[in-house]
Amino acid sequence: xxxxxxxxxxxxxxxxxxxxxxxxxxxxxxxxxxxxxxxxxxxxxxxxxxxxxxxxxxxxxxxxxxxxxxxxxxxxxxxxxxxxxxxxxxxxxxxxxxxxxxxxxxxxxxxxxxxx
Ligand SMILES: [Zn+2]
Numbered sequence: 809x810x811x812x813x814x815x816x817x818x819x820x821x822x823x824x825x826x827x828x829x830x831x832x833x834x835x836x837x838x839x840x841x842x843x844x845x846x847x848x849x850x851x852x853x854x855x856x857x858x859x860x861x862x863x864x865x866x867x868x869x870x871x872x873x874x875x876x877x878x879x880x881x882x883x884x885x886x887x888x889x890x891x892x893x894x895x896x897x898x899x900x901x902x903x904x905x906x907x908x909x910x911x912x913x914x915x916x917x918x919x920x921x922x923x924x
Pocket of ligand 1: 836
């Protein structure tokens with residue numbers, strides 16, 4: 809069973825190597841979806857939503873929310889943020905991390921190599 813929870817966080821970034829609007833410092837309200845995969849237990853739950861909330865809050869949102877993302881990772885695009893979140897959540901049975909930069913633009917990462 810795939811179990812997902814969505815979050816939002818505010819974060820500033822700039823992409824120095826990019827030519828376009830994201831070259832200059834600005835902020836987004838990022839949307840994040842973390843999906844884990846686990847078997848349904850006899851009590852009917854595969855992965856506790858509350859546990860997902862707690863772990864993502866402690867390991868991800870506490871660092872990223874209202875932050876300067878460039879201070880945390882190089883070239884903090886949606887792609888790089890998804891990879892950062894994946895690494896921050898090591899140990900969970902992760903299936904996919906999605907990061908939305910805007911309502912209709914998002915990336916999906918499933919732990920491929922850093923260049924995938
Ligand atoms: Zn941007």
